[in-house]
Amino acid sequence: MAAKLRKGDKVVVLTGKDKGKTGEIQSVDPKAGKAVVEGINVAIRHVKQSQTDQGGRQPKAMPIQLSNLAIVDANGKPARVGFREEDGKKVRFAKTTGDVI
Secondary structure, X not given: OOOOOOOOOEEEEOOOOOOOOEEEEEXXXXXXXXXXXXXXXXXXXXXXXXXXXXXXXXXXXXXXXXXXXXXXXXXXXXXXXXXXXXOOEEEEEEOOOOOEO
């Protein structure tokens, strides 16, 4: 099945502690159905000091369920993603505006 959300997409969080926040997808794990979004679902991780790293408490973006994310359309609103064929190619489009993503 084609991916509705991909790396680099601008998304908005629909539910959870970060509801309403927007960010860019940094990575997607389709098998687990999760994505890491920049600045969303941030947890503090304790990192051991090494020769290259200071160590200490560092914030890290944790994965979030794809079902809790929606792509941001041209108007800045959450939109569902649909697929259609244009010029023999399968393209994604925002269902709210009909614009190709």
